[in-house]
Amino acid sequence: MSAFFSPRLWVLIVLLGSAWACAPPGTPGTGGQPGSQDPAVIVDQLVQGLGDMSAEFEDMTRPNQVQAWVDKLVVKVQPGEDMPQIGLMQEGEVAEYLYQRTVRKTEFMLRGQRFIDPWILIKTKDGVMGWVHEGGVRYIAPNYRDFLGMGGGSTDPAARTRGPAGDNSLSQDFLIVPGKRVGPVRLKTSETDLVSLFGPGQVSRGQVALPDKREEECTIVWAGNANEFRITWKDDTRSEIKAVYFDQPRSQWFTPQGLTVGLAASEAVKVNKAPFSYYGFNWTYSGTIHSWRKGSLAPYEKYFYAVLSPRPDAEGQKLLTKYQGNQVFTTNAEGVEHLHMVISRIVVYLD
Template identity: 30%
Template sequence: MNLPIKNMTTAVLALLISYSANPAVALPQNNSHNFTIAQSQLLKDTLIVPGERVGPITRKTTKKDLVKLFGTSRLTDKTISGPEGIGSFAATQLNLGRERSLLVVWSDNTRTKPLDVRNLGTAWKTREGIGVGTPWRELRQKLGNFKLYGLGWDYSGTILLDSSKLSRYQGKLILRVDSTPNAYQKYPQDYQAILGDSTFSSSNSHWKPLGMRVSEMIVILNPSQY
């Protein structure tokens, strides 16, 4: 099914939000790097600039750069599956604790060009203060009125940024929202009202009681590589 997502094909969106991580595949590491004071300072940079950087990680960052920045001991190479298990992608997990960890997905096995950064901890935020865990009310203040896909399917809760105040982030950032785990049981009528592969306005009153918040962010660094 082709979806009306401007500047982003369904196939690309599926690649971005549908693949899951496999068990880590460790690659040989020849050098050991101590975590220095300078490296520690990097942990304080948790700014997301969609399309440009996630902290010190930019569109030109390589795996070797990650080793220099953070040290070998904080990195785990992985192979992750594509949508529906088709294809695979090289990735590197950056282990910086629950709030600052992230996953870098690479364009190929050389790990020299990042496609995107995802699985972001709650410390990572845009200049507007948007991050994983941002509640619905705050998100609406920052985005204005916007459109998003209904819950309960592959593109569940994906925000159409081109319909928001942050339309400049379209194609550079994917934001997804989800309800609290027990929302379906507590508010079944509201939940049922916003299910399915349709777009809904953020002003729809059925969103309000469900405890919606940002559940996932994907920062796209090199969209031309998809």
């Protein structure tokens, strides 16, 4: 058993194991799409549901590993910037999260980005227990799916290119590489090819909403499913792709860096490893990322764009009018943390 499985996680594992054992066999080749009863999909939905039920279940489903996204992240003996230092975490280093967070949040500047977050208690790979600022880490979800023998449990985007239940078919490749591919889909993948890749019952036609509120004819793969994506075409032959749209949160689609729909803007900063800028809200290009600046996503700017949507708290509602219209703002703007912005759309172009 992995050392990263905490005692409280055993309660969750028992619940997950029961759901998995009781689940009917999956439908071969559907990869958990509509009409399938894939146990892996059932478990994913159960985890999401448990997290929504109560604070206790939310805490149980909280990831139990963290990974430093900056180099030389300071580990303190007690929470607080003025506390004695007892260690450093290197970029990419993984530590165990010990399920303790401070109530009080403090401001910390990391790679030019201001983070207002709590301190969390961790245990480093060397066994040192200490506190790090939450802004300096990304959470790694428990590998409950691997523990139950399902596979596909890794949250490392580089490893998460295959779907659930050990299905290694091309249709279970969920990696987005802007300019190159979307899973098995390339520039010259035709609508007929999509049917061959994903199955006739998983490909349909519909429309996709554009920024100017018009709608464009498109092909939909996995309609109504968390992994749904929509494709527009360069002409009526539907043989060359114009753009690929992702609008569903909690999907398995990720870029190699870890960008996905539903990701919080603060986490997108960590993915980008730098602050970024975006347009104001409530106009044609509402919330569209303006520039990734010199971050890890900057080389792909020609081949994709992402859109932010605000989920403001009470304080954010008062500030929202300030962040509107054809203006450019940064993730460091004053009070922006109250907007609770998330990535709500990713649009990819292929070359």
